[in-house]
Amino acid sequence: MPVITVNMKDLQELLGKKVTTVELKDRLPMMGTGWDGETDEGFNLEVFPNRPDLLSLEGLARAYSTFTGLKRGLKRYAVTDSGYRVTVENKVEGIRPWFVTAVVKDVELNDSLLRSIIQMQEKLHITHGRRRRKVAIGLHNMESVEFPITYTTKPPGFKFRPLGERFEKDLTQILTEMQKGLEYAWIVDGFEEYPMILDKNGMVLSMPPIINGESTRLSETTREIFVDVTGTDLKAITEVLNIIVTTFADRGATVYTVENHYPDGTVLKTPDLRPKTMALNIDYVNGTLGMEYTPEEVTVLLAGMGHDAQTGETITVEYPCYRTDIMHPMDLVEDVAISYGYDKFVPEIPEIATEAGEERLEVFSRGIRNFLVGFGFQEVVTFMMTSPEKLFHRMTLPVEPIVETSNPKMEGYTCIRNSLLPGLMEVLASNKHHSHPQNIYEVDDAVLLDPSTETGARSEKRLALALCHARANFSEVKAVLNSILKNLAVEAEIEEGGLDCFIEGRRFIATVDGEPLCWAGEVKPESIEAWDLEIPVAALEMNVEKLFKLTMA
Structure with missing residues (x-):
């Protein structure tokens, strides 16, 4: 966020009164800005992106004047x-x-x-x-x-x-x-x-x-x-x-x-400097803030943020042309809250019958992470956004329907991943100049198309891991899978087959009750070459949500 430097003498001239650093340090953050320390001639102030009108000394003085009651209400420009x-x-x-x-x-x-x-x-x-x-x-x-x-x-x-x-x-x-x-x-x-x-x-x-x-x-x-x-x-x-x-x-x-x-x-x-207008319902204000303001009280509070307001069936608010952040009545409600003072709101714990707690799937996922760290793996976090070229072509996989961006800005980020493995391969490719072995993993979401959902897609928690060194092979990645399943007391059947990115005869699929749980094997030389790697890679990808349900059965 941008930081502006404010000269104290200039600010006081614009305000028409003397103010102390102590006062400014207390009041300015209440306006929605961030105090960023004193300077020899004044102070630095962090301005949030939604208030570009505060990026000048004049705009800051104008807002502070209305907020502190020096000059309340809408300032009109000829x-x-x-x-x-x-x-x-x-x-x-x-x-x-x-x-x-x-x-x-x-x-x-x-x-x-x-x-x-x-x-x-x-x-x-x-x-x-x-x-x-x-x-x-x-x-x-x-x-x-x-x-x-x-x-x-x-x-x-x-x-x-x-x-x-x-x-x-x-x-x-x-x-x-x-x-x-x-x-x-x-x-x-x-x-x-x-x-x-x-x-x-x-x-x-x-x-x-x-x-x-x-x-x-x-x-x-x-x-x-x-x-x-x-x-x-x-x-x-x-x-x-x-x-x-x-x-x-x-x-x-x-x-x-x-x-x-x-x-x-x-x-x-x-320029067109005429004020803009917006209707504001008093019930909407009180329902949002949990208060019982009268319309007259709201008009006074809005005046403290540089607005004029008239009461009627609804409150008609005139706001300045430079307030680019006001796009919805909720923005005016926020101004009411700022003018009233966030420090005056009394927090209340709602009377509900439930207590918050960490999602059990997340607790389970953290357990898998800790287990793999103990196994010598290093966690990585890769981008959700990727491209079909990485998901399919470099992985030597057939193209499938995926969630794509309608107006992508970058060629390399045009869709959401449906698999974690390409991200791991990209990490290995970026670090091929470092020493080996490189054993990495990621536990995160993949996004799959699903017409039965409201959005047409759903996320699925997955685990992907990759072993990259001169002797990485089928047996090593199978041993890691066996350790995970044994630790969780889950029995799975191992069958030959699985994803086409793995070498035929050196790949397998793990199933439970006929349902696929995990795909693993040695990555094809064609895929390794496509990622510009020179060292063998053995990898697996697993459905963590399904594994979690099996442990709860």
Whole structure:
């Protein structure tokens, strides 16, 4: 989670009163932030991802003022029409399609505000912006900018003077030689042209999401700022724009709208700082929190979190445009609880006839783990997500129906495993340069398709183990199985056969009352080669749930 540095003197100026470190250390965590220690000039504060509006000093001061009663209720922001216009060209559609903007004037860009804005921009890029891939912010001195502004693309040979540089560079040089280019080139990798923001005269404001132009550098003499936010998600960039301009407004700046014209004829006038509304039922609040608030009491508590509310059949709540975390009435209930104070809630033990205890299957599984550790095995934990290539092709197994992800982000993680053995083979492949023997095991869930269940799938607790050394063989893995079964007083029949990943004639299946319990054997050379291993592997996989039921019979 992001940590912001707060200057105590600046915070007190924004609050309009003196506050002590002791007071802040007590009250700020009650707002849903984490105290992260004092500094020479103030303190560090951990801000949770659901409250990006607290990433600036101004946003923190605003929230603290309402929370402590200095300025209760909703703060409303005025927005003035400017007549400014930007054009979004269709060339950006497949690269970075969304673009929203604003203008702020009468800015007193002193050292305090400059530090706050830079910190907020950096933290928003990391969190809301997903390291600039989803959202990137640009702030520009408007002194030499002429509207209309165009959001377009340019080829790699296009040149401009990047921020902090004395000479022009082409776009390829920026991406391959400059620090910011090297850091964020992955976002635009593979495109023939790159996003650019130009003014009426062709002056470069920015190459989003990489770097701004030197021509629009901010300084303490800047009084008018053009704000641009580009990205891949319109909702996200609009939220970020609102957070930025309200930060300036809290410092006394005047906010102006800009018309953003898109290729399909759509015109977005931004920013829109009007409050949003949501209905809240008093019974829902009391039922969730176990309280007996009146509607009037709830409106007072909501005012302590920066909201306005009107009572009626339901409570109509107006909440700020920068509160991106409010998506459901439950979020308002959480605000009621925070405003009331979590320290004031009295915990009660419910009157129920049962007592909590560890699931017996988990106790049984832990016993198996301890047994195998005593047998010289080392436990590993592998990913639930994998790929059909690992589950079937590398294991030389026929492809079966499995639970697959509809929109996978990574080629190697497109489905949920139906077996633990491929994960063990991957661990062995990753550690083949270490000394042998390597005897490993895992006790965890595999997921199987099951049309009879509500979700169409079910999880099954399994044990998989693998022995990897020069003499790993059928007899060794069978001896481990026999020890497990003997220790649990379970009798099983051993038959030739089992999974196709094992060598025919060097594999077996263990059954109880005709039902399969375990599959084991020596892994085929083809599979060992597919995993890029050079040492024999003997392995088994067992249904732990079935084994547990047998011990309970």
